[in-house]
Amino acid sequence: MRTARIDPAILDRLPIGRDPAAIRQRIEVMEKLLEGLFVIPGINRRVGLDALLGLVPVAGDLIAAVLGAWIVWEARNLGMSRFQLARMSARVGFDALLGVIPVIGDAADFFYRSNTLNLRTIKRHLDKHHPSTVTIER
Incomplete structure (x- = not known):
C-alpha cells in the first residue's frame, strides 16, 4: 500500500489557535487521516482510519x-x-450506524465518506464568511 503524503512534522506545526485559518488546517488534516491516508493498489482508491x-x-x-x-x-x-x-452530525451518525452492520458497514466505510462531505460543508462556510482562509488546492 502507498501511504498518503502527510509529513509527520505537519502534526507538530498544526496551529492551536481558535482563528478560522487554524481550524481549517486542523479539520483538513483530520479529514485526510480519516478518509485518505492510504491508496489501495490496483484500484487507486483512497482509504483512511475510518475504514x-x-x-x-x-x-x-x-x-x-x-x-x-x-x-x-x-x-x-x-x-x-x-x-x-x-446535517453534519446526521452524516457522522449515519456512518456510525452503518458501521455497526458487519459486512455492509465495512463496504459503507469504503464508499460513504461522511467526513469528506462535512469538510466540503465547512469549506463552503469558510469561503463565504472567512475569505482570508481560502487555500489554493493542487
Whole structure:
C-alpha cells in the first residue's frame, strides 16, 4: 500500500489557535487521516482510519464516530448554523450506524465518506464568511 503524503512534522506545526485559518488546517488534516491516508493498489482508491477502524467490531466504529464528531465540534467553533451542524452530525451518525452492520458497514466505510462531505460543508462556510482562509488546492 502507498501511504498518503502527510509529513509527520505537519502534526507538530498544526496551529492551536481558535482563528478560522487554524481550524481549517486542523479539520483538513483530520479529514485526510480519516478518509485518505492510504491508496489501495490496483484500484487507486483512497482509504483512511475510518475504514481501518471499521474493521474492528463496535469499538472501531465508535472511535471513528468520535473523530468525526470532533470535526463537527470544530465547525461549531466556527459559528456554523444549527442546521448545518445537525446535517453534519446526521452524516457522522449515519456512518456510525452503518458501521455497526458487519459486512455492509465495512463496504459503507469504503464508499460513504461522511467526513469528506462535512469538510466540503465547512469549506463552503469558510469561503463565504472567512475569505482570508481560502487555500489554493493542487
